[in-house]
Amino acid sequence: MALGEDGEARGKVEFVRVSKAYDGAIAVHDVDLRIPAGCYCCLLGPSGCGKSTSLRMLAGHEIATSGDILLDDRNVTLLPPARRSTSMMFQSYALFPHLTVAENVAFALRMRGVGKAERLGRAREMLKLVDLSALSERRPAQLSGGQQQRVALARALITSPSVLLLDEPLSALDPFLRLRVRAELKRLQKALGISFVHVTHSQDEALALSDLVVLMNAGRIEQQGTAEDLFSRPRTAFVARFIGAHNVIDLGDRAVAVRTDRTAVLPASGVSRFADGDVGRMARPAVVRAVEYAGTGFAVHLVDEGGAELSALMSEGDFHRAAIGEGESVVASWAPADAHALEGGAI
Amino acid sequence: MTIRARWTSYWQATPLVVVLGIFFVLPLLVMLAVSFWTYTGYSIAPAFVTDNYRDAFDGCASQFPTLCTTFRTYASTLKFCVIVWALTLVIGFAIAYYLTFMIRSNTVRLMLALLCTIPFWTSNVIRMISWIPLLGRNGLVNQALVGAGFIHQPLDWLLYSDFSVILAFVHINTVFMIVPIANSMARIDRSLVEAAYDSGATGWQTLRHVIIPLAKSGIAIGSIFVITVVMGDFITIGLMGGQQIASAGKVIQTQISALQFPIAAANAIVLLAVVLMIIALLVRFIDIRKEL
Numbered sequence: 056m057a058l059g060e061d062g063e064a065r066g067k068v069e070f071v072r073v074s075k076a077y078d079g080a081i082a083v084h085d086v087d088l089r090i091p092a093g094c095y096c097c098l099l100g101p102s103g104c105g106k107s108t109s110l111r112m113l114a115g116h117e118i119a120t121s122g123d124i125l126l127d128d129r130n131v132t133l134l135p136p137a138r139r140s141t142s143m144m145f146q147s148y149a150l151f152p153h154l155t156v157a158e159n160v161a162f163a164l165r166m167r168g169v170g171k172a173e174r175l176g177r178a179r180e181m182l183k184l185v186d187l188s189a190l191s192e193r194r195p196a197q198l199s200g201g202q203q204q205r206v207a208l209a210r211a212l213i214t215s216p217s218v219l220l221l222d223e224p225l226s227a228l229d230p231f232l233r234l235r236v237r238a239e240l241k242r243l244q245k246a247l248g249i250s251f252v253h254v255t256h257s258q259d260e261a262l263a264l265s266d267l268v269v270l271m272n273a274g275r276i277e278q279q280g281t282a283e284d285l286f287s288r289p290r291t292a293f294v295a296r297f298i299g300a301h302n303v304i305d306l307g308d309r310a311v312a313v314r315t316d317r318t319a320v321l322p323a324s325g326v327s328r329f330a331d332g333d334v335g336r337m338a339r340p341a342v343v344r345a346v347e348y349a350g351t352g353f354a355v356h357l358v359d360e361g362g363a364e365l366s367a368l369m370s371e372g373d374f375h376r377a378a379i380g381e382g383e384s385v386v387a388s389w390a391p392a393d394a395h396a397l398e399g400g401a402i
Numbered sequence: 403m404t405i406r407a408r409w410t411s412y413w414q415a416t417p418l419v420v421v422l423g424i425f426f427v428l429p430l431l432v433m434l435a436v437s438f439w440t441y442t443g444y445s446i447a448p449a450f451v452t453d454n455y456r457d458a459f460d461g462c463a464s465q466f467p468t469l470c471t472t473f474r475t476y477a478s479t480l481k482f483c484v485i486v487w488a489l490t491l492v493i494g495f496a497i498a499y500y501l502t503f504m505i506r507s508n509t510v511r512l513m514l515a516l517l518c519t520i521p522f523w524t525s526n527v528i529r530m531i532s533w534i535p536l537l538g539r540n541g542l543v544n545q546a547l548v549g550a551g552f553i554h555q556p557l558d559w560l561l562y563s564d565f566s567v568i569l570a571f572v573h574i575n576t577v578f579m580i581v582p583i584a585n586s587m588a589r590i591d592r593s594l595v596e597a598a599y600d601s602g603a604t605g606w607q608t609l610r611h612v613i614i615p616l617a618k619s620g621i622a623i624g625s626i627f628v629i630t631v632v633m634g635d636f637i638t639i640g641l642m643g644g645q646q647i648a649s650a651g652k653v654i655q656t657q658i659s660a661l662q663f664p665i666a667a668a669n670a671i672v673l674l675a676v677v678l679m680i681i682a683l684l685v686r687f688i689d690i691r692k693e694l
Contacts, residue, residue, distance in 0.1 A: 116600070149593035
């Protein structure tokens with residue numbers, strides 16, 4: 056397994072005005088999406104936002120109500136899964152409990168009528184790739200969650216797909232394993248030179264992995280771009296809130312997003328300290344609701360006079376200097392340059 | 403585990419052991435003992451003779467390769483058993499598959515499952531007598547066929563024939579296949595079916611490589627139900643066969659009504675051995691413990 060024959064990246068995906076309706080309820084609404092070849096793309100969003108449905112339409116397990124889906128410039132909208140050169144890794148891994156690890160991996164080849172010796176040989180090679188050679192004769196029930204996940208990965212990759220579809224692949228793993236597997240997925244995607252489309256509701260995962268983040272909400276794409284784009288230039292209040300580490304501040308005529316680590320908090324009595332060179336800072340009086348130790352600093356949660364919630368991530372030094380306690384009146388402030396204007400207000 | 407806790411579990415198992423001991427093991431042992439007794443036309447007496455077993459297989463060795471009565475009877479019973487098993491398996495599997503995979507609503511599934519139990523709403527005998535107005539020479543089916551001009555003479559193989567015996571057996575036993583198979587199918591994770599489809603499996607391939615292997619234990623349990631019922635039956639074969647078809651159960655029943663208990667017991671032991679061998683064969687192929 057390496058890059059395609061000519062070493063070119065594969066797996067260019069296009070959604071052209073794709074919609075999906077179930078009995079009148081619209082799950083995906085007029086989605087336009089372009090995923091370049093060899094791209095790690097995360098579909099991100101809260102439950103019910105249409106990300107899984109989009110993935111399943113790309114996989115061929117759901118058929119789009121309208122619109123077209125193209126894969127490497129081939130219209131695959133109506134093709135069955137096995138003829139799309141996609142491959143899906145299921146959330147629960149969906150390993151066949153009655154088959155050994157090697158037989159699981161070789162399943163797609165068996166369905167194509169590949170002879171036993173050849174398919175098991177290729178399964179073994181694939182298991183070597185995911186470092187599971189020693190366990191090829193075990194049953195899935197005898198494996199740990201992480202091992203099962205790698206079997207599922209090997210099974211999905213044995214058909215050399217152009218696009219690997221991953222439905223919440225890390226959700227069943229413990230946090231430590233999650234980080235390790237995350238790195239492994241990214242490495243594998245680069246090595247194979249194919250596209251990975253990864254559905255998740257974890258913004259951490261999406262930011263860490265993605266070349267392209269697609270944030271969905273209520274069946275539409277709210278914003279797409281690099282992880283940095285989304286984080287530093289959230290388009291709407293929804294994006295800023297979902298991606299986290301942002302305050303959405305309603306300024307009456309408009310709304311802005313300010314990163315929590317660029318939001319400063321000072322005791323109300325100490326406002327005069329803004330004098331030294333910080334003229335023009337935006338400020339907002341608030342009351343401290345809670346303080347949490349966040350390891351890299353302190354997260355200070357505030358409620359302003361209008362009842363809106365704000366947070367500030369303060370370094371340990373700043374926090375101790377400011378000497379802030381719960382229930383205290385403070386002033387939250389930010390530099391106008393750090394305020395990023397949001398479309399559509401604070402809702 | 404403390405010693406006390408270990409004894410607790412034995413106490414908890416005691417009631418069932420007592421019930422099974424009194425109502426199952428003990429009668430079985432009595433039957434085994436009686437099978438070695440002697441009898442005359444008007445009495446039975448405790449003894450330890452193997453005459454009853456020899457009588458049960460009377461002439462089977464000397465007539466071979468021509469089949470003796472006992473072998474013919476068993477062959478006939480086995481024939482019904484195999485045909486009924488195959489039919490109930492195919493029909494039961496299809497219905498279980500439909501209930502499990504094609505019906506999405508739980509309420510509808512439950513209602514349809516209840517429909518499957520309708521044959522049990524009346525007694526076995528009434529149910530079988532009810533076939534007569536339907537299948538008899540002047541029954542509904544014949545009248546309809548003659549009336550529609552498909553046939554000129556009423557069909558006489560509809561009732562009191564192999565056909566009617568098999569029909570009644572299948573009618574009553576299919577549900578014993580449906581329930582365990584549907585139960586094991588319900589445990590199949592839907593994403594496995596999807597994963598098979600994703601791997602390029604056709605519907606038949608998914609059935610053969612995923613669903614049937616995973617429904618195996620249900621199939622085995624259903625098969626045991628059907629095989630034991632059909633092998634031991636004398637009522638259905640008697641009523642639906644017009645008392646003209648021999649069966650292993652019928653032989654025993656005839657001997658009991660002639661008060662020849664020892665030979666009836668010997669035949670019952672033979673029948674039990676045959677059924678146990680069939681089940682042992684089934685269990686060899688399928689690990690039923692997984693299901694329990």
